[in-house]
Amino acid sequence: MRGQRVCGFALASPALAHLGVFAIWPLLFVIYMSLFRWPLLGGRQAFVGSGNFSLLLQDGAFFNALKNSALFTLGTVPVSLLLALVLASLLVQPIRGSGLLRTLYFLPVVTSTVAVAMVFSWVYHPEFGLLNYSLKLMGIDGPNWLGDPRFALVALMLMSIWKGLGYQVVIYLAGLSAIPAELYEVAALEGANAWQRFWQVTVPLLKPTTVFLGVTGVIGSFQVFTAVYTMTAGGPLRSTDVVVYHIFQSAFERFHLGYASAQALVLFAIILAATLLQVRLLRKEVAQLAG
C-alpha cells in the first residue's frame, strides 16, 4: 500500500513540480506580496495588511481598466461565438474546397499575436490603412481607429475576434460532427426545415461546446495583454487600458509589486467567479446530454 503511494507520487512528481514552481508557488507568493508594500527596485518592504486593497478601492484608473476589460469581454465573446457557429455550420457542409477554407480560417490562430498586431496597426492607420481606404471607396470617412478613444477598444476587439475565430470554428466543427446524422434525418422526416433543424437540433446539442468556448473565451478576454501592449499601450486617454495591462504597469513601470499583486488577485477572483458560474451551467447541460 505504502509502496504504491510512493510510486504514484514519484510518477506524478514531474507534473507536480512543474505546477508547483510555475502555478501554485507564484499564486501563493502573490497572495503574500499583496499584503506588503513591495518596491521592485530599492526601498524597504513593509507589511501593510489590507492596505493595497483599500488603495485599489480608491484607484479610479483600476476601475477604468476593469470596465475596459469587461467591455472587451462582452464585445468579443458573444460576437465571436455567434460568428464561429455560423461559419462552422457552413464549413461542415460537404462543399468543394471546405478543407482549404477551414485551413484559411485557422491560419490567424497560429500566427503570433505581435505579428498580427503589427499588420493591424497598419490596417487601422487613419490615412494609409487598408480599412479606411476601403471605407473611402464606399464613400465613408473612416475614423482614426487607434487614435480615437471612442474607437480604439472597438478596433482591438475586431482584431481579437478575427484572430481567435478559427480556433472556435474548429471546436464547433468537432461538436457538429459529434451530432448523429439520424437526428437531422428524423427532424427532416418530421417536417422540420433547415432553419428549424438548426435551432431545434444543432443549437441545443452544441450547448456543451458553446459553454466550453464561453468559459475559455471569457478567461482569455479578461487576460488580454499583448495586443494592448503592442498597439495602443493602454491609450488614447486610457481607453484601452485593460486590467492585465494595468497590473503590468503597476509592477514593471511603477515597480509597486505589492499593489500589482492585489490587482492580480482581484482579477483572479473575477475570472474564478465567472468560470464557476459557467462550469455550473456546463455540468447541467452535460448531464442532460450524456447517455
Next chain:
Amino acid sequence: MATIQLKGLCKHFGAVRAVDDISLEVADGEFMALVGPSGCGKTTLLRLIAGLTELTSGEILMDSRPITHLPPGQRNLAMVFQNYALFPHMTVERNLSFGLRLKRVAARERQRRVKEIAALLRIEGLLSRFPRELSGGQRQRVALGRALMRQPRGFLLDEPLSNLDPALRVEMRAEIMRLHERYPVTTIYVTHDQVEAMTMGQRLAVLNEGRLMQVGKPLELYERPDNIFTASFIGSPSMNLLDFELSRTGDELTLRSESVGELRLPATVLDPQGQLPVRVVLGVRPEHLHPVAADSPNAFACELVLVEQLGREQFLHLQRQGVSLRCVVSNDSRVTAGQVVWVAPDPHRCHLFDAASGIRIAGGAR
C-alpha cells in the same frame, strides 16, 4: 394509409450498384419485410423511399402519385432507426410531440395525442424522462410512438430490433405486430434476420447485392424458392444444396455426382420446365432428407459427424466424401456420432436449380 410503388429504382455509389433496378409494390396496409444479408442494399432502398438519399434513377409512387422528388418532410412517411435516433436534449413528451409542434398543432390536441400514443405503447410513466434515463426497450417504444404520432401514411422501420437483447426482441416483435393490427399502416420493415422477416412480414422481399431476388408470402418463399439465393437464405437450418449432373430419360430424371452417386427422381413429380441444363443444384431442406433403410430407393450412406440435441427434435450433421449435409429428425431415433446413416431425399420436396444462373428449374411444393 397508402400503397407504395417502386418502379425500376437504382442507386449507384460510383461503380457500386447499391440498389439495382428494383420494382416492388406494397399494398395499402400491408406489412412488407425487406430481408437480405448485410450490405444487400435494403437500408439504402428504405432511405430512397424516405427521401433521405437521392436516387440515381427510377420512380416512387404513393397512391399512384409520384413522390420521387418530394423532400422527406412532405412524403408523410415516418421512419424508425436502428439506434432509435431520439433527441437526447428532449424529454419523452417533447420527442413524441416534435412533429406536431413543428406543424403548430394546438397544445390541447398535442397532449391528447401524446396521451393516446403513450397509453398504446405503455410509456405513460416515462413522459418527463430524458432518453438517457430509459432502457433499450423503452427507447424503442418511444421511437415507435414518435413515428405513430403524426398518423403517417407509411411506416419505414430500419432494423428496429437489432440493438435489443433476444428476449426483448421477441417481446417487441409481438408489440410491433400488435401495433400494426391496431393501426394497419403500410409498413416496410428492413431486417437481416430471416426469422424476424418470416414471422412478421405478410410478404417478404428478398434482396441480394442490390437486386430483388423474390417477393412473396413467407410460406411461398419457403416452399417454392425461385433461386438458389432465396433457397439458402430463407429457412433455418438452411437448405442442403448439392451439385449434380442432370439427364432425362422419359419420365425419370437422373442426377449424378461423384460424391453422392446416382439419384433417380420422377419427372412427373418435379415437373421440369423447358430446356434442362446439365449442371444443376439439388436443394433439399434438412427436414426433407430422411434417414432410411440401406436398400431404399435413392439412399446413400453418410457419416454422422455431430448430433445437436434440440429436445423436440435432433439436428444431424452428416458428411459424405467432403460434402456436408444437414438433416432434422424426430427424437425417437437413437443415433450417435460416428455411426453410418443412410438418407434419401423426399422426391416431393426436392428443388432443382440451374447451377449457372441459380434459377429454379424444377421441384418445389405447390
